Amino acid sequence: xxxxxxxxxxxxxxxxxxxxxxxxxxxxxxxxxxxxxxxxxxxxxxxxxxxxxxxxxxxxxxxxxxxxxxxxxxxxxxxxxxxxxxxxxxxxxxxxxxxxxxxxxxxxxxxxxxxxxxxxxxxxxxxxxxxxxxxxxxxxxxxxxxxxxxxxxxxxxxxxxxxxxxxxxxxxxxxxxxxxxxxxxxxxxxxxxxxxxxxxxxxxxxxxxxxxxxxxxxxxxxxxxxxxxxxxxxxxxxxxxxxxxxxxxxxxxxxxxxxxxxxxxxxxxxxxxxxxxxxxxxxxxxxx
Amino acid sequence: xxxxxxxxxxxxxxxxxxxxxxxxxxxxxxxxxxxxxxxxxxxxxxxxxxxxxxxxxxxxxxxxxxxxxxxxxxxxxxxxxxxxxxxxxxxxxxxxxxxxxxxxxxxxxxxxxxxxxxxxxxxxxxxxxxxxxxxxxxxxxxxxxxxxxxxxxxxxxxxxxxxxxxxxxxxxxxxxxxxxxxxxxxxxxxxxxxxxxxxxxxxxxxxxxxxxxxxxxxxxxxxxxxxxxxxxxxxxxxxxxxxxxxxxxxxxxxxxxxxxxxxxxxxxxxxxxxxxxxxxxxxxxxxx
Numbered sequence: 001x002x003x004x005x006x007x008x009x010x011x012x013x014x015x016x017x018x019x020x021x022x023x024x025x026x027x028x029x030x031x032x033x034x035x036x037x038x039x040x041x042x043x044x045x046x047x048x049x050x051x052x053x054x055x056x057x058x059x060x061x062x063x064x065x066x067x068x069x070x071x072x073x074x075x076x077x078x079x080x081x082x083x084x085x086x087x088x089x090x091x092x093x094x095x096x097x098x099x100x101x102x103x104x105x106x107x108x109x110x111x112x113x114x115x116x117x118x119x120x121x122x123x124x125x126x127x128x129x130x131x132x133x134x135x136x137x138x139x140x141x142x143x144x145x146x147x148x149x150x151x152x153x154x155x156x157x158x159x160x161x162x163x164x165x166x167x168x169x170x171x172x173x174x175x176x177x178x179x180x181x182x183x184x185x186x187x188x189x190x191x192x193x194x195x196x197x198x199x200x201x202x203x204x205x206x207x208x209x210x211x212x213x214x215x216x217x218x219x220x221x222x223x224x225x226x227x228x229x230x231x232x233x234x235x236x237x238x239x240x241x242x243x244x245x246x247x248x249x250x251x252x253x254x255x256x257x258x259x260x261x262x263x264x265x266x267x268x269x270x271x272x273x274x275x276x277x278x279x280x281x282x283x284x285x286x287x288x
Numbered sequence: 289x290x291x292x293x294x295x296x297x298x299x300x301x302x303x304x305x306x307x308x309x310x311x312x313x314x315x316x317x318x319x320x321x322x323x324x325x326x327x328x329x330x331x332x333x334x335x336x337x338x339x340x341x342x343x344x345x346x347x348x349x350x351x352x353x354x355x356x357x358x359x360x361x362x363x364x365x366x367x368x369x370x371x372x373x374x375x376x377x378x379x380x381x382x383x384x385x386x387x388x389x390x391x392x393x394x395x396x397x398x399x400x401x402x403x404x405x406x407x408x409x410x411x412x413x414x415x416x417x418x419x420x421x422x423x424x425x426x427x428x429x430x431x432x433x434x435x436x437x438x439x440x441x442x443x444x445x446x447x448x449x450x451x452x453x454x455x456x457x458x459x460x461x462x463x464x465x466x467x468x469x470x471x472x473x474x475x476x477x478x479x480x481x482x483x484x485x486x487x488x489x490x491x492x493x494x495x496x497x498x499x500x501x502x503x504x505x506x507x508x509x510x511x512x513x514x515x516x517x518x519x520x521x522x523x524x525x526x527x528x529x530x531x532x533x534x535x536x537x538x539x540x541x542x543x544x545x546x547x548x549x550x551x552x553x554x555x556x557x558x559x560x561x562x563x564x565x566x567x568x569x570x571x572x573x574x575x576x
Binding site: 002003006007010014019020021022023024025026027028029039040041042043044045046047051057058061062065072074076078081091092094240241243244259260275276277278280282283284285286287288 | 290291294295298302307308309310311312313314315316317327328329330331332333334335339345346349350353360362364366369379380382528529531532547548563564565566568570571572573574575576
């Protein structure tokens with residue numbers, strides 16, 4: 001099923017004019033991911049290289065030369081060992097990471113819907129036997145998916161509300177307008193609504209949880225610097241990003257969607273580990 | 289051009305019944321690569337994880353459950369800084385790594401020819417404008433490619449002969465039958481010709497150098513152990529491979545072909561760095 005998902009995703013993206021980039025797995029700077037300490041680092045040639053946590057900054061730089069890009073990007077995130085039981089966490093996973101120059105949130109939101117609708121159609125068509133074996137009834141998806149602003153979802157469900165939304169939903173649901181502070185500095189703040197971000201998450205139904213994360217990006221150097229400082233991060237750690245922004249980053253929007261979580265949802269599997277032959281589960285040793 | 293190459297490779301492999309696996313980038317054990325010390329290692333969850341140097345052992349294990357597999361596998365090999373000027377080395381690159389259960393060398397050699405012929409055809413068709421811009425005349429390829437046994441090439445060209453073969457060749461050339469000792473322990477020794485391996489390299493013409501490496505595999509536990517010991521390696525470092533072999537690994541053959549080197553050859557580029565937006569060249573610092 002995984003290879004059908006990969007092919008279906010590429011098929012749609014190629015039709016829409018996207019160019020596939022080879023992934024970056026070592027970089028001087030990577031996604032800060034809300035302050036979690038990064039222990040996945042190696043030293044080589046007199047420099048520290050982070051294992052990629054997402055290709056966010058490389059995507060922003062890539063759309064200066066190519067309008068629409070995607071990559072199947074292996075990410076390493078050394079999550080707490082307890083998260084190994086969540087069913088949703090691998091410390092090595094693959095993210096379909098894409099970005100579109102001069103797009104806004106509505107553009108990539110609609111792209112996300114087309115992408116999921118297409119993948120579900122292909123999986124229903126090509127993996128009918130596998131779905132039957134798994135006892136999985138996978139219905140067609142219909143766009144547009146409902147959108148709930150973060151503040152509304154929070155008021156309705158209180159803390160951990162993505163899980164509540166996911167458990168009650170009949171189909172995928174967008175959560176939009178995250179507040180500054182709960183998200184990374186690169187999500188763009190709405191100029192007309194200070195404190196509110198032009199970003200989104202997609203949540204799978206039936207408790208499968210978060211599907212994708214994305215939005216518009218901060219791309220102007222003074223805005224990036226402001227956001228880095230308001231997050232309490234060290235701007236010198238993001239010097240090369242700021243230099244790229246001063247040299248000129250275009251406005252852009254995009255998202256990243258985890259492949260193993262997508263296949264878990266499509267197949268109705270209890271744990272993402274079942275998607276991989278050699279799963280990397282937080283806290284679990286591996287032989288091979 | 290890179291995305292055309294990726295699509296063309298997948299197109300042929302899917303037609304021939306191959307299943308795409310997600311890549312493994314962290315593993316307790318990875319390709320020894322002729323004794324070079326591995327400094328690309330991280331610690332997590334009480335275990336050491338090597339950044340993948342090739343998916344060789346994972347491919348051998350994967351064909352126990354799937355007959356034909358491939359993966360676009362990011363590899364990290366911290367080569368000496370001087371190699372940065374070779375034109376052929378990146379310390380992070382992507383390898384199309386494939387394996388076929390119960391195949392022999394002739395099977396994968398012919399597959400390699402079909403794959404290259406198909407990719408060249410697609411690039412000539414879809415990248416005609418780009419080839420013209422690059423001033424690159426890329427002719428059709430015709431299989432079979434010539435095969436030269438290692439001992440014969442060595443006698444004719446002496447040391448560093450792959451470069452000589454590559455510079456003089458009019459088209460891709462196979463070098464076959466490497467001797468034990470110049471290759472890794474997992475290349476299968478010919479039972480009827482002790483000391484000779486059932487393996488091969490493909491060399492590009494016009495000095496573009498090595499294209500792919502592959503062959504049949506040692507899969508029986510006593511043979512693997514014998515080869516590890518003859519290479520002077522520590523068998524305890526390969527305990528999980530030996531355990532997998534004792535549990536039963538099928539015979540198989542396969543190869544890995546570097547994508548950046550392939551695109552460099554197709555485009556006639558002076559250095560593999562030009563294939564990547566964020567090249568990782570040995571000895572060179574990077575900003576992003």
